Amino acid sequence: MTEKFQSFRGLYRHNIDNSGRIVVPQKFRDGLKGKTGSFVLTRGIDGDILLCPERFFKRIEKKAKKSALNSPLRFFLMSGCADATVDKQGRIIIPPDLRKDAGMETTQECVYTGSIDYVQLWSAERHNAYSEGLDLEVVRTEFEGLILDDDDDDETEETDDEI
Numbered sequence: 001m002t003e004k005f006q007s008f009r010g011l012y013r014h015n016i017d018n019s020g021r022i023v024v025p026q027k028f029r030d031g032l033k034g035k036t037g038s039f040v041l042t043r044g045i046d047g048d049i050l051l052c053p054e055r056f057f058k059r060i061e062k063k064a065k066k067s068a069l070n071s072p073l074r075f076f077l078m079s080g081c082a083d084a085t086v087d088k089q090g091r092i093i094i095p096p097d098l099r100k101d102a103g104m105e106t107t108q109e110c111v112y113t114g115s116i117d118y119v120q121l122w123s124a125e126r127h128n129a130y131s132e133g134l135d136l137e138v139v140r141t142e143f144e145g146l147i148l149d150d151d152d153d154d155e156t157e158e159t160d161d162e163i
Helices: 026-033 054-065 072-079 096-101 124-132 136-148
Strands: 011-015 021-023 038-043 049-053 082-085 091-093 109-115 118-123
Touching: 011 021, 026 038, 026 049, 038 054, 038 072, 038 096, 049 054, 054 072, 082 091, 109 124, 118 124
Parallel strands: none
Antiparallel strands: 011 109, 021 091, 038 049, 038 082, 049 118, 109 118
């Protein structure tokens, strides 16, 4: 049986505790866990942490394998990885190195944002700075390109095999 694709969307705020535990929003949990019950955490290029379902991260690994053995991207993504499992209270533990890289060593409030295939986890400060720094003309141009695209196949449902 094929796992149905779940689109991650929305913004949620949660606090991280001193041990690095944070609640994963209910809307994201099932899609992240998939069949394996776990998912992958890795560094994001914008100073965030990416929460990736296994099916999505396997696609990244497959593409990264094609890069040079000493590729900076390969090093950046793979050396920052950790597996995550949601506990009975709906929390995960963010490893100390990932918290440090994402500016979450002392922060309490964090922001989850859906990003279609994966979820981003930000310190509130970095999320605010990123949001305020968006070039709205670039956003407008990309948005207009999306809504004017004639290659529209919204009638089909995607599964992991199709993605």
